[in-house]
Amino acid sequence: MQPSRLIKSDMLTARDNLGVTVANGKIYAIGGYDGDHKLSTVEEYDLHLLRDNAKLSNLTISEGEITPEFAAEIDEYSVEVVNDITSIEVSSTAEDEHATITIDGEEGTNKLMDLLVGVTVIEVEVTAEDGETKKTYTITVTRDAPPISDESTPKPRSNSDSNSNSKVKEKVVNVEIGTVGDSEVISTTPITQISNKDGSIIDDVTLIPERVEDVVDSLNGSNDKTVRIVIPDEEDKVTEVNVTIPASSLSLMENADANFEIYTINTRIIVSNSSLDKFNEDLFFHLIPIKQEDEKKELEDRIKKDEQVLNIANDGEIQVIGRPINIETNMQSRPVTLILPLKNKFLQGVRQNNLDNFVVFIEHSDGSTEMIKGKIVTYHDNELGLQFDIDNFSTFTMLYIEDLTGSHTPYIYGFEDGTFRPDDFITRAQMAAMLSRNLSETFDEDNSLPYQDITQNHWAFEEINILKQQGIMEGYTNGHFGPEDHITRAQMANIIDRWVQNQCEKNTHAYMFCESIDEEFDYTDVTSDYWAYDSILLNKTYGIMTGFHDNSFKSEEKLTRSEAVRILNQLIKRGPLYGIDTSGFTDVHPDHWAFYEIIESTLEHQWELDEEGKEIKKER
Structure with a gap:
């Protein structure tokens, strides 16, 4: 027994205790002697050593x-x-x-x-x-920080970027604190305005540390600790705004618990103090409003063909509102708040209860798109704006969608006993049924392609044939379909790949990766000669079905019902559905990891988008 360890035992109760001894994993309490000098009591206790190993x-x-x-x-x-x-x-x-x-x-x-x-x-x-x-x-x-490249990461601009025919004007802009409309100008900071022969006008603004020192000293006692650069453009002639905040200026604001804002007529950019934390390099923002009509028309055409927009619009009117703007910055993966102005002229004829029909369409540099609902706030004075949070900068366009709601029908059902059985494996027949319910195509009896193990009496006969006719899901080389076989991860990856190809052939805007696919990835357990190798790698690009943290894919693992609905929801761009706290199934509770995915796939519902762009159930 090591001396440093503690001994834990029951209370020793031998009368006239003479001591204890340890032997064979036991504690023996020795009592007193009787008249014949024999031990009167020897009591036995279990011995447990509490270890002190914390390595x-x-x-x-x-x-x-x-x-x-x-x-x-x-x-x-x-x-x-x-x-x-x-x-x-x-x-x-x-x-x-x-x-x-x-x-x-x-x-x-x-x-x-x-x-x-x-x-x-x-x-x-x-x-x-x-x-x-x-x-x-x-x-x-x-x-590491995001890689710096000429295409994706802005660099400081200088007057040397202008040509010999450019006119350069030096002036200052205000730096203020407080809320917009009730602010106090504390200082100014220099701005260089470059007017080029082609008509473009570029504003280069630098928030120098000396000015920041003056401003942060004035923040004491202020309810709104925001340092704001106001960059005016009364005649709306500026084509590009470049803002540089040196690291030393950022450090001063961070230490003063201050937020930072850029205010222009085209956008407000608000960087919270928490996002400034440990940002140890010069910060750049390049703002490029899209003013040219041909550029706006090209962007609008892309938006109106986007599958996500079409799904939400439900054949209703889609209108581009205001001026799209491209924002580039080296502050990525940190939350920033944007507000886009809703000019009063755009709101004419829009009823108050239709203000919720504005969304922000975001087109990322990699071709992916997303929509955010945002919320209506004050932009300046009596002018409204649409506010939203972002951590990846791109091209932002406001849309007015006449009917910003939708409806979804179930594509999977529970069992008669009231359960969903989320951990049961999904069968091939069940997967065929789920997929066919999300296709517009119907069963073509003249072109049915029966399998040896599928008769016309099989419950999923039509669904299996629809998937076969569309080239999305096929049987085995022996002529069987295996309806009761469980779907493996490799089979699901192959099905997803075929589904994506099918949809992209019908509409090149169905997915962001219809025209550009990058396969530069490998899993540790998938070799190039594996039958589903290409499909598995493409799924990594799709972002629909990916591998595990150890870079394995586990191709032969079976797919559960809960995993299946999560994957299909992503594939068909549905949900998850929020705003509900009960599933209707006895074995699916709100703490289940796929609760909202299961709700989306099993409940007939009308939906709308919340401020974060999430799908929520709309009350009828």
């Missing part, structure tokens, strides 16, 4: 390489990962199985950690069985 025997991460190599005695580690890695899984094992482990404050041996750009510190604490001995291991993860 790990193993510590691993799912991405990157820990430095230095793990050893139980070393408690500080570091790892560097590229910008594409947004999360990392930490796995640990204690030397003593009776010790407890917490990762970032949560008990458990494994945890998936989200990573910010820059430094994320992860603490793994081991508490020995004795409850007192503890040891903390620290992993400092450094995630």
Whole structure:
């Protein structure tokens, strides 16, 4: 027995106790002697040693390489990962199985950690069985900033960007604090306006540290701690605005708990103090309003062909409102608030209860699109604006959609006993039925292609034939379909690939990746000679069905019913459906990971978008 360990036993009760002795994993309490000098009592108790081992025997991460190599005695580690890695899984094992482990404050041996750009510190604490001995291991993860390129990341502009025929004018713009419309001008900062021969006018603004010092000193006692640059354009002639905030200016605002705002006639950009945290480089914003009619018309045509817009519009009117704007910045993956102006002339004829029909259409540089509902706020004085949060900058266009609601019908059902059975495996016949319910095509009896194991009496005969006729889901080489076989992940990846190709042939705007696909990815357990290799890699690009944190795909694992509805919802661009707190199934509760996905797929409902662009159930 090690002297440093504690002994835990029941209370020793032998009379005239002469002491204790330990032998064979027991405690013996020895009592007094009787008249014949024999021991009067010898009582036996179980012995349990509380261990004081608070060391790990193993510590691993799912991405990157820990430095230095793990050893139980070393408690500080570091790892560097590229910008594409947004999360990392930490796995640990204690030397003593009776010790407890917490990762970032949560008990458990494994945890998936989200990573910010820059430094994320992860603490793994081991508490020995004795409850007192503890040891903390620290992993400092450094995630790279987004790669800098001429196409995607802005760079500081200078007067040398202008040509010899340009006119350069030096002036200043106001720097103020307080709310818009009730603000106080504290200082000014320089602006260089470049007027080029082609008619373009570029404003270059720099918020210099000396001006920021003046402003932050005035923030004490202010209810609204916002430092705002106001960049006027009374005649609406400016074609591009470039704003530079040196790192030293950012540091002053961060230390003063101040927010930062850029105000122009085309947009307001609000960066919260939390987003400034540890941003240790010069910050750039390039604002390019789309003023040319041909550019606006080209953008509008793309928007009106976008599958997501068409699904929401329900054949109703789609109108581009205001002026689209492209915003470039080196502040990515940090939340920023944008407000786009709703000029009064655009609101003429729009009833108050139709203000909820405005959305923001976002077209990213990689070709992907999304829509955000946003909320109506005051832009300036009596002018309204549409406010929303974003962490990826792109081209932003406001839309007015006449009927911003929709309806969905179920494509999967529960069982007669009131259960959904989310963890049951999905069969091939069930998958065929689910997919066919989301196609407009109907069964062509003249071109039916029966399988040897599918008769016309089979409940999914028509659905299976529809999928076959569309080239989306086929049988085996032996002429069988295998209706009761369970769908594997590889089979599902192949089905998704065929579905995407089918939809892209009908509409090149059906998915963002219809015209451009990047297959530069590999899984550790999928070789190039595997039958579904191409489909599995393409699914990584699609973002619909991806692999696991260890870069495996697990091709032969079977798909559960809950996994199937999550995948299909993404494939057909539905849901999840929020705003409901009961599923109607006895085995699907709000804490189930796929609760809202299951609701979306099983409930007939009308829906609308909330301020974050999420689908919520609309009350009739």
